[in-house]
Amino acid sequence: MRIQQAIRSFVRHYRLTFDGYLLLVILIFYLCVRFNIGPRSITVPIALGAAAICFPLGVFRTWERWQNHKAWIAAREARLRADVEALQKSLGDPNCSHSARSPHVRCAVNPEGPCEGCPDFKPRQ
Structure with missing residues (x-):
């Protein structure tokens, strides 16, 4: 019971993700095997089961982060393109030779x- 509480407080304190859970399970498994805590018939399946659950979730989380990053990059590029287009747009009448x-x-x-009704308007040749 105390071990479960210690693990819960550790997880809450360090805000572990699924990758962190996997590392924590591997650490606990290593300590159990190293110090011969509990029978291996129990510790090995628990560690393998935790790894089998946590690893795909960690991979999915990495993929999700990558998708969010790609969406952020696309939005940033769209904003930059809009800014460049706004800077390239010229003021005034392009048909006037004084433009x-x-x-x-x-x-x-x-x-x-304004250009409308300007007395100095001279058509561009």
Whole structure:
């Protein structure tokens, strides 16, 4: 009973994942075999059963983390693409010869804008 409580407090304190449970079970199994605690007919199946349960869960958790990471990368790349496209969009009328074709300045003659109804509009050739 005391061993179970010690294991529970250890697991709670260190916030073990399934990988951690597997390592804990292997450690307990090693200690039981090393110090000849309990019959091997009980300790070996318990350790193998725990490994058989924890290992696939750990693999699944690793796969799940990888999927989340890929989704985060895709979202970040989409944000970066949107930012680059916003920077590449030029202000002003591209058909005007005075247009600066820049995302920062509208044109050389009337930088404040607006382009609609500008008396200096000159079609681009």
